[in-house]
Amino acid sequence: MNIAVFVGSLRDDSLNKKLAKSLEAVAPEGVTFEYVDLNVPLYNTDIESPYPEPAQKAKDAVLAADGVLIVTPEYNRSIPGVLKNVMDWISRPYGANGFDAKPLAIAGASGGPIGTAVAQSDLRHIAGYLNMRLVGQPELYFTLATDKFGEDGLAKPEYHEQLRGFMENFVAFIGK
Numbered sequence: 568m569n570i571a572v573f574v575g576s577l578r579d580d581s582l583n584k585k586l587a588k589s590l591e592a593v594a595p596e597g598v599t600f601e602y603v604d605l606n607v608p609l610y611n612t613d614i615e616s617p618y619p620e621p622a623q624k625a626k627d628a629v630l631a632a633d634g635v636l637i638v639t640p641e642y643n644r645s646i647p648g649v650l651k652n653v654m655d656w657i658s659r660p661y662g663a664n665g666f667d668a669k670p671l672a673i674a675g676a677s678g679g680p681i682g683t684a685v686a687q688s689d690l691r692h693i694a695g696y697l698n699m700r701l702v703g704q705p706e707l708y709f710t711l712a713t714d715k716f717g718e719d720g721l722a723k724p725e726y727h728e729q730l731r732g733f734m735e736n737f738v739a740f741i742g743k
């Protein structure tokens with residue numbers, strides 16, 4: 568089973584990158600993660616045809632995937648622009664939405680106590696419009712996350728059960 572993974576932060580030491588890697592580490596056997604590169608042009612209808620190669624690569628990763636996992640920070644009470652931009656690309660051209668009917672799970676990490684709840688809520692609106700099959704529960708708000716990762720950059724052992732449960736549920740959801 569192949570999951571297309573979007574991490575909504577570009578920075579090297581991203582908590583969300585660490586959370587995505589931690590989910591990958593505890594995912595059921597046979598599950599592979601393909602990380603989608605968010606470095607695509609700014610969406611502009613004028614350059615939609617021919618479809619830019621980086622955007623096509625991102626779209627192809629979604630089309631080939633059994634499911635989509637988005638692990639994102641919250642920026643100004645919504646999702647980061649880089650994430651929305653690549654999603655806009657994949658939804659286009661009109662009538663060829665790459666996300667159509669794809670199973671989606673959402674997670675997020677932050678150093679604060681809100682744990683990306685507002686961004687995730689916004690993302691659920693977008694995903695509904697894009698006709699994705701959205702996992703409702705369990706939600707994954709990795710709050711106060713700075714201290715939850717070890718030296719290896721992965722979640723500490725006490726969080727493995729929570730993360731494993733999240734992935735097992737997603738895999739079962741994809742299979743339904």
Ligand SMILES: Cc1cc2nc3c(=O)[nH]c(=O)nc-3n(C[C@H](O)[C@H](O)[C@H](O)COP(=O)(O)O)c2cc1C
Nearest residue numbers: 576581582583584640641642643644677678679681
């Ligand atoms: C532009 C910007 C806006 C932010 N807005 C929020 C916010 O609305 N809510 C929040 O909890 N944290 C906010 N933060 C803090 C991020 O949650 C924090 O930097 C987080 O670690 C970023 O994720 P990353 O570690 O994966 O890069 C913001 C950070 C930036 C850079």
